Amino acid sequence: MTKWLEENTPKLVLAPSFVAVLIFVYGFIAWTAWVSLTRSRLLPKYEIDSFIQYDRLFASPRWDTAFSNLFVFGFLFIVIAMILGLILAILLDQNIRTEGAIRTIYLYPMALSMIVTGTAWKWILNPGLGLEATVRGWGFENFTFDWLVNPDMAIYTIVIAAIWQSSGFVMALFLAGLRSVDQEIIKAAQVDGIPTWRVYTAIIIPSMAPIFLSAFIVLSHLAIKSFDLVIALTGGGPGYATDLPATYMYAMAFSRGDIGQAASSAMIMMLVVFTIVVPYLYSELRSKND
Amino acid sequence: MTDMSYTTSTSGKGVGKIALRWGLYIMLGLFALFYLMPLFVMLTTSLKSLEEIRTGDLISLPREVTLDAWRTAWSGACTGIQCEGVxxxxxxxxxxxxxxxxxxxxxxxxxxxxxxxxxxxxxxxxxxxxxxxxxxxxxxxxxxxxxxxxxxxxxxxxxxxxxxxxxxxxxxxxxxxxxxxxxxxxxxxxxxxxxxxxxxxxxxxxxxxxxxxxxxxxxxxxxxxxxxxxxxxxxxxxxxxxxxxxxxxxxxxxxxxxxxxxxxxxxxxxxxxxxxxxxxxxxxxxxxxxxxxxxxx
CATH class of the missing domain: 1.10.3720.10 (MetI-like)
Known part of the structure; x- marks a missing residue:
């Protein structure tokens, strides 16, 4: 008995987590997938009934807005945060004496809750007393910056706040990448008289391809999960102009009492995450085993 | 270190190089302002009275520092029907x-x-x-x-x-x-x-x-x-x-x-x-x- 126990301790230690993951991750995904194929409304039903929830989902104008917002927001957020992060990293890589302090300043928003970020930007961007009023007070009477309450522009305020929060993190990733480039090659290029900007565009940046990929994965993951920021900054409004799939799912699940819609929208979110993350994880795990 | 300033600091006695260096620091400073601005605005706003918020502007320092808002936030602000602060x-x-x-x-x-x-x-x-x-x-x-x-x-x-x-x-x-x-x-x-x-x-x-x-x-x-x-x-x-x-x-x-x-x-x-x-x-x-x-x- 004790011998058996001794031999199997590692397995026994792992067992609770294994069971927990099976139930609370994979079992729950299966539950959601199952319910997304039923006519569930306020209460879950378990008779499978084709793809009716998905038909409803894609016929819903609100989902339509939420889903296309995800791509508008995601695209701008990822591209701008990457460019900004790269620029900041390169600027900081020039033997800056106060690098530590500047890096701390650029990165601190990442420590904040998105609710805090949303609250701060909501105040800054509110037209009545915020930035707009301030600039008008300086004498620019016609200055308007009403994106927060403008249904066509409100989604961009979310882009701004999200970039503010995450670009410092991208900078940190890129800075670590810049520092890991082989210094001999760079020295050799400098000896050959190749201008600095060429060293960056031709040698350093191309060698950082894996870091671009990581940054892309992290940022797209953040974009799809963005929920708190929208809730705090715009509440999904005006109307539902800034809804994202995450807020749509939440509204269906907890305020509209439409479990079928909540489940099917959650499944679509997972599909989007998996089309991005699975190939990445797969290649990562494979390259580790080789 | 990707010692890029190797060239700038040792051989760069020219005015252009110095200007470049200044430009670099100014840009880094401007970005620092961008990241610090919301925190600064939060802090100054939290120290102003509502009266001053309505009349003043976003980035001005408080004319009169008051901790009333902090007291209310901590123990008096309403979250729905309850008013016990955070x-x-x-x-x-x-x-x-x-x-x-x-x-x-x-x-x-x-x-x-x-x-x-x-x-x-x-x-x-x-x-x-x-x-x-x-x-x-x-x-x-x-x-x-x-x-x-x-x-x-x-x-x-x-x-x-x-x-x-x-x-x-x-x-x-x-x-x-x-x-x-x-x-x-x-x-x-x-x-x-x-x-x-x-x-x-x-x-x-x-x-x-x-x-x-x-x-x-x-x-x-x-x-x-x-x-x-x-x-x-x-x-x-x-x-x-x-x-x-x-x-x-x-x-x-x-x-x-x-x-x-x-x-x-x-x-x-x-x-x-x-x-x-x-x-x-x-x-x-x-x-x-x-x-x-x-x-x-």
């Missing part, structure tokens, strides 16, 4: 975060130790399953979890939230420890086993003493995640058990009475203070967690 919710967050961080870190350490050092058939599969679990959008587990918490009698309770945070934190904590322990030579474990040390003995006297850096990284990561969480907090809490992020959102969006921006800002800073403090004190480990948690597969 204080009770702040303590809820503490009560949720501390046990959840400790439990998930401990289990993660043991898991990582098994996966990295006691390989057996299926251990890698376990790790892969956990890893995928890190990436799922939590929306996909919200509905069944709400029902499960109800079945377990934990719906709307602080233990319920601790449970949820432990479960969905395990993926990352296991990942952190596994990646750390994998670099410790397996011979160490083998030699200890030959000497008759068992599973826990090896963990306790060999691995744990080596683990301080990764424990710090994991604790900081988990604390930041759990403290800043909103989705689980808003989905699985009820009136008295909400974490501070949910209370903050309720204060800001409470529709009763005059909009008190100074109170909103003070409440936001209070909610942000613990994680900001951690960041300032242990920024190095915070960054390490961020990069490890996101880059490593």
């Amino acid at each position: 204080r009770p919710y702040f303590w809820n967050s503490v009560l949720i975060a501390i046990p959840a961080v400790m439990i998930s870190t401990l289990i993660g350490a043991l898991n990582g130790y098994v996966v990295a050092q006691w390989r057996f058939k299926g251990a890698n599969l376990f790790f892969a399953l956990m890893l995928f679990g890190c990436f799922i959008p939590f929306q996909v587990v919200l509905l069944p979890m709400a029902r499960m918490l109800g079945l377990m009698g934990l719906a709307g309770t602080i233990p319920g939230l601790i449970f949820v945070h432990v479960i969905y934190g395990l993926g990352f904590t296991t990942l952190f420890f596994r990646n750390y322990y994998v670099s410790i030579p397996a011979e160490l474990t083998k030699a200890a086993k030959v000497d008759g040390a068992g599973f826990f003995r090896v963990f306790w006297s060999i691995f744990l003493p080596l683990s301080l850096p990764i424990i710090v990284v994991t604790v900081i990561w988990q604390f930041t995640q759990i403290w800043n969480d909103f989705l689980f907090g808003v989905s699985f809490s009820q009136a008295g058990t909400q974490p501070v992020t949910v209370a903050l959102n309720n204060i800001v969006n409470s529709t009763t009475g005059v909009k008190a921006y100074n109170v909103d800002m003070a409440a936001a800073i209070i909610a942000a203070l613990p994680t900001l403090l951690v960041y300032v004190v242990a920024g190095k480990y915070f960054v390490r967690g961020l990069t490890a948690g996101s880059v490593k597969g």
